[in-house]
Amino acid sequence: DAGVTQSPTHLIKTRGQQVTLRCSPKSGHDTVSWYQQALGQGPQFIFQYYEEEERQRGNFPDRFSGHQFPNYSSELNVNALLLGDSALYLCASRPTSGSSYNEQFFGPGTRLTVL
Amino acid sequence: AQSVSQHNHHVILSEAASLELGCNYSYGGTVNLFWYVQYPGQHLQLLLKYFSGDPLVKGIKGFEAEFIKSKFSFNLRKPSVQWSDTAEYFCAVRGTDSWGKLQFGAGTQVVVTP
Numbered sequence: 001d002a003g004v005t006q007s008p009t010h011l012i013k014t015r016g017q018q019v020t021l022r023c024s025p026k027s028g029h030d031t032v033s034w035y036q037q038a039l040g041q042g043p044q045f046i047f048q049y050y051e052e053e054e055r056q057r058g059n060f061p062d063r064f065s066g067h068q069f070p071n072y073s074s075e076l077n078v079n080a081l082l083l084g085d086s087a088l089y090l091c092a093s094r095p096t097s098g099s100s101y102n103e104q105f106f107g108p109g110t111r112l113t114v115l
Numbered sequence: 116a117q118s119v120s121q122h123n124h125h126v127i128l129s130e131a132a133s134l135e136l137g138c139n140y141s142y143g144g145t146v147n148l149f150w151y152v153q154y155p156g157q158h159l160q161l162l163l164k165y166f167s168g169d170p171l172v173k174g175i176k177g178f179e180a181e182f183i184k185s186k187f188s189f190n191l192r193k194p195s196v197q198w199s200d201t202a203e204y205f206c207a208v209r210g211t212d213s214w215g216k217l218q219f220g221a222g223t224q225v226v227v228t229p
Contacts, residue, residue: 004158033215042119042205042219043159056214090159094215102147102166102209104217106159 002027004107006091012113013081021076021110025093031055032074033104034066035090043090049074050096078112086114117142119208121220129228130198136191136223138206148189149207149217150180159205165189176200201227 005024013019025032031050035043045058049068063079072093078085088111092104122137140146150162163174170182180191189206206220 031215033217035217035219040221042207042221043217045216045218048215050214056216058216092217103161103164104215105161106151108158 004029004091004093004105006089006107006110008110009108010111010113012115014115015081015083017081017114018077018079019081019112021078021089021091021112023074023076023091023093023107025072025074025091026105028098029093029095029105030072031094031096032068032072033092033094034074034076035092036060037088037090037109039087046076081114083114086112088112117208117210117218119206119218119220121204121206121223123223124221125224125226127226127228128196131195132227134191134193134196134200134225136204136206136225138189138191138220140187140189140206140208140218142187142208142210142218145211147209147211148180148182149209150174150178150189150191151205151207151219152202153205153222154202162191162204196225196227198227198229201225 007022033048034046037043047057052068065077068074088109090109091107094104118141120139148165151159165182173179205222207217
Protein backbone atom coordinates (compact mmCIF):
# COMPACT_ATOMS: atom_id res chain seq x y z
CA ASP A 1 0.00 0.00 0.00
CA ALA A 2 1.69 3.17 -1.19
CA GLY A 3 1.64 6.08 1.18
CA VAL A 4 1.34 9.70 0.17
CA THR A 5 3.50 10.45 -2.85
CA GLN A 6 4.67 13.81 -4.11
CA SER A 7 6.41 15.04 -7.23
CA PRO A 8 8.85 16.38 -8.03
CA THR A 9 11.29 15.78 -5.19
CA HIS A 10 13.26 18.94 -5.82
CA LEU A 11 12.61 22.02 -7.91
CA ILE A 12 14.57 25.17 -8.65
CA LYS A 13 12.80 28.23 -9.99
CA THR A 14 13.55 31.93 -10.37
CA ARG A 15 11.63 34.85 -8.96
CA GLY A 16 8.44 35.65 -10.83
CA GLN A 17 8.00 32.17 -12.24
CA GLN A 18 5.11 29.83 -11.55
CA VAL A 19 5.31 26.32 -10.12
CA THR A 20 3.00 23.30 -9.85
CA LEU A 21 3.50 20.60 -7.25
CA ARG A 22 1.65 17.30 -7.28
CA CYS A 23 0.36 14.92 -4.64
CA SER A 24 -1.26 11.50 -4.67
CA PRO A 25 -2.98 10.63 -1.40
CA LYS A 26 -2.73 7.37 0.46
CA SER A 27 -5.10 4.72 -0.82
CA GLY A 28 -8.55 5.16 0.67
CA HIS A 29 -7.99 8.81 1.58
CA ASP A 30 -10.12 11.51 0.03
CA THR A 31 -8.97 14.67 1.83
CA VAL A 32 -5.71 16.39 0.97
CA SER A 33 -3.95 19.21 2.79
CA TRP A 34 -0.90 21.22 1.84
CA TYR A 35 1.67 22.64 4.23
CA GLN A 36 4.71 24.87 3.81
CA GLN A 37 7.74 24.12 5.99
CA ALA A 38 10.37 26.82 5.93
CA LEU A 39 13.85 25.97 7.17
CA GLY A 40 13.94 25.64 10.95
CA GLN A 41 10.19 26.01 11.36
CA GLY A 42 7.18 23.77 11.76
CA PRO A 43 4.81 23.13 8.87
CA GLN A 44 2.32 25.92 8.15
CA PHE A 45 -1.14 25.01 6.83
CA ILE A 46 -1.87 26.33 3.35
CA PHE A 47 -5.24 24.77 2.50
CA GLN A 48 -7.28 21.58 2.45
CA TYR A 49 -9.30 19.98 -0.35
CA TYR A 50 -12.24 17.62 -0.15
CA GLU A 51 -14.66 16.68 -2.91
CA GLU A 52 -12.64 18.85 -5.29
CA GLU A 53 -13.30 22.00 -3.28
CA GLU A 54 -11.12 24.09 -0.99
CA ARG A 55 -12.61 23.55 2.46
CA GLN A 56 -10.25 25.48 4.68
CA ARG A 57 -7.44 27.92 4.05
CA GLY A 58 -4.55 29.18 6.09
CA ASN A 59 -2.97 32.62 6.04
CA PHE A 60 -1.44 32.47 2.56
CA PRO A 61 -1.90 34.95 -0.31
CA ASP A 62 -3.95 34.24 -3.41
CA ARG A 63 -0.73 33.44 -5.27
CA PHE A 64 -1.15 30.03 -3.68
CA SER A 65 -3.91 28.03 -5.29
CA GLY A 66 -4.81 24.42 -5.58
CA HIS A 67 -6.91 21.82 -7.22
CA GLN A 68 -8.22 18.37 -6.41
CA PHE A 69 -9.07 15.87 -9.11
CA PRO A 70 -11.81 13.21 -9.12
CA ASN A 71 -9.22 10.56 -8.19
CA TYR A 72 -8.43 12.65 -5.06
CA SER A 73 -4.96 13.65 -6.23
CA SER A 74 -4.10 17.29 -5.83
CA GLU A 75 -1.95 20.09 -7.18
CA LEU A 76 -0.52 23.13 -5.49
CA ASN A 77 0.19 26.11 -7.72
CA VAL A 78 2.26 29.10 -6.73
CA ASN A 79 2.37 32.15 -9.00
CA ALA A 80 4.83 35.04 -9.08
CA LEU A 81 7.37 33.22 -6.95
CA LEU A 82 9.23 35.14 -4.27
CA LEU A 83 12.50 34.25 -2.59
CA GLY A 84 10.51 33.66 0.59
CA ASP A 85 8.56 30.86 -1.06
CA SER A 86 11.64 28.65 -0.81
CA ALA A 87 10.59 25.82 1.48
CA LEU A 88 9.64 22.19 1.77
CA TYR A 89 6.04 21.72 0.62
CA LEU A 90 4.27 18.86 2.31
CA CYS A 91 1.13 17.09 1.25
CA ALA A 92 -0.95 15.21 3.81
CA SER A 93 -3.98 13.02 3.33
CA ARG A 94 -6.64 11.54 5.56
CA PRO A 95 -9.92 9.72 5.18
CA THR A 96 -13.19 11.41 6.14
CA SER A 97 -14.43 8.31 7.93
CA GLY A 98 -13.06 5.24 9.63
CA SER A 99 -10.59 4.67 12.40
CA SER A 100 -7.93 6.94 10.86
CA TYR A 101 -10.37 9.82 10.43
CA ASN A 102 -8.38 12.24 12.58
CA GLU A 103 -4.91 11.23 11.45
CA GLN A 104 -3.03 12.98 8.68
CA PHE A 105 -0.41 11.02 6.79
CA PHE A 106 2.39 13.06 5.28
CA GLY A 107 4.32 12.66 2.07
CA PRO A 108 8.07 13.19 1.69
CA GLY A 109 7.64 16.72 0.42
CA THR A 110 8.86 18.78 -2.52
CA ARG A 111 11.87 21.01 -1.86
CA LEU A 112 11.36 24.27 -3.75
CA THR A 113 14.24 26.68 -4.13
CA VAL A 114 13.57 30.13 -5.57
CA LEU A 115 16.62 32.00 -6.87
CA ALA B 116 -6.21 32.19 17.27
CA GLN B 117 -4.48 28.85 17.64
CA SER B 118 -0.85 28.74 18.63
CA VAL B 119 1.55 26.01 19.68
CA SER B 120 4.71 26.63 21.66
CA GLN B 121 7.52 24.14 22.03
CA HIS B 122 9.85 25.01 24.86
CA ASN B 123 13.18 23.88 23.46
CA HIS B 124 14.56 24.29 19.97
CA HIS B 125 17.54 22.00 20.48
CA VAL B 126 18.16 19.20 22.98
CA ILE B 127 21.34 17.16 23.23
CA LEU B 128 21.47 14.14 25.50
CA SER B 129 23.28 10.84 25.91
CA GLU B 130 21.89 7.40 25.25
CA ALA B 131 19.85 5.99 28.14
CA ALA B 132 19.01 9.49 29.39
CA SER B 133 15.38 10.44 29.86
CA LEU B 134 13.72 12.84 27.47
CA GLU B 135 10.92 15.29 28.07
CA LEU B 136 9.81 17.81 25.47
CA GLY B 137 7.38 20.52 26.43
CA CYS B 138 4.40 21.66 24.37
CA ASN B 139 1.82 24.28 25.26
CA TYR B 140 -1.06 25.35 23.10
CA SER B 141 -3.59 28.12 22.92
CA TYR B 142 -7.02 27.40 21.53
CA GLY B 143 -10.52 28.42 22.54
CA GLY B 144 -12.18 25.06 22.19
CA THR B 145 -11.78 21.31 22.28
CA VAL B 146 -8.64 20.03 20.63
CA ASN B 147 -6.98 16.91 19.34
CA LEU B 148 -3.26 16.75 20.10
CA PHE B 149 -0.43 15.10 18.22
CA TRP B 150 3.29 14.53 18.30
CA TYR B 151 5.01 13.96 14.98
CA VAL B 152 8.62 12.95 14.40
CA GLN B 153 10.85 13.60 11.43
CA TYR B 154 13.92 11.35 11.28
CA PRO B 155 16.84 12.55 9.13
CA GLY B 156 15.95 12.15 5.48
CA GLN B 157 12.46 10.82 6.22
CA HIS B 158 9.01 12.30 6.17
CA LEU B 159 6.83 13.29 9.10
CA GLN B 160 5.46 10.32 11.02
CA LEU B 161 2.86 10.22 13.75
CA LEU B 162 4.30 9.28 17.16
CA LEU B 163 1.12 9.48 19.20
CA LYS B 164 -2.18 11.27 19.47
CA TYR B 165 -4.73 12.32 22.06
CA PHE B 166 -8.42 12.70 21.26
CA SER B 167 -10.19 12.01 24.56
CA GLY B 168 -10.19 9.74 27.59
CA ASP B 169 -7.05 8.75 29.49
CA PRO B 170 -4.77 11.80 29.40
CA LEU B 171 -1.69 9.59 29.37
CA VAL B 172 -1.24 8.22 25.88
CA LYS B 173 1.34 5.78 24.63
CA GLY B 174 2.78 5.85 21.17
CA ILE B 175 5.31 4.01 19.08
CA LYS B 176 8.95 3.36 20.05
CA GLY B 177 8.36 3.75 23.79
CA PHE B 178 7.15 7.35 23.69
CA GLU B 179 4.30 8.63 25.81
CA ALA B 180 2.65 11.99 26.34
CA GLU B 181 0.46 13.48 29.00
CA PHE B 182 -2.36 15.90 28.35
CA ILE B 183 -2.88 18.36 31.20
CA LYS B 184 -5.98 20.33 30.30
CA SER B 185 -5.59 22.93 33.06
CA LYS B 186 -2.12 23.77 31.80
CA PHE B 187 -2.91 23.50 28.09
CA SER B 188 0.07 21.20 27.83
CA PHE B 189 0.90 17.98 26.02
CA ASN B 190 4.43 17.01 26.98
CA LEU B 191 6.29 14.15 25.32
CA ARG B 192 8.42 11.74 27.33
CA LYS B 193 10.66 8.75 26.86
CA PRO B 194 12.36 7.12 29.86
CA SER B 195 15.50 6.00 28.05
CA VAL B 196 16.51 7.33 24.64
CA GLN B 197 18.52 5.59 21.98
CA TRP B 198 20.80 6.99 19.29
CA SER B 199 18.05 6.19 16.76
CA ASP B 200 15.77 8.73 18.48
CA THR B 201 17.82 11.52 16.94
CA ALA B 202 15.20 13.48 15.01
CA GLU B 203 13.07 16.58 14.97
CA TYR B 204 9.90 16.42 17.03
CA PHE B 205 6.79 18.49 16.35
CA CYS B 206 3.79 19.06 18.56
CA ALA B 207 0.55 19.78 16.67
CA VAL B 208 -2.98 20.79 17.58
CA ARG B 209 -6.25 20.47 15.71
CA GLY B 210 -9.44 22.11 16.82
CA THR B 211 -12.30 19.62 16.79
CA ASP B 212 -14.41 22.27 15.09
CA SER B 213 -11.81 22.50 12.36
CA TRP B 214 -11.91 20.62 9.10
CA GLY B 215 -8.51 19.20 9.71
CA LYS B 216 -6.02 22.05 9.85
CA LEU B 217 -3.06 21.13 12.02
CA GLN B 218 -1.26 23.91 13.85
CA PHE B 219 2.35 22.90 14.43
CA GLY B 220 4.94 24.11 16.86
CA ALA B 221 8.37 25.19 15.63
CA GLY B 222 9.85 21.80 16.44
CA THR B 223 12.59 20.52 18.73
CA GLN B 224 15.74 19.07 17.27
CA VAL B 225 16.87 16.18 19.49
CA VAL B 226 20.38 14.80 19.17
CA VAL B 227 21.25 11.63 21.09
CA THR B 228 24.95 10.95 21.46
CA PRO B 229 26.29 7.40 21.83
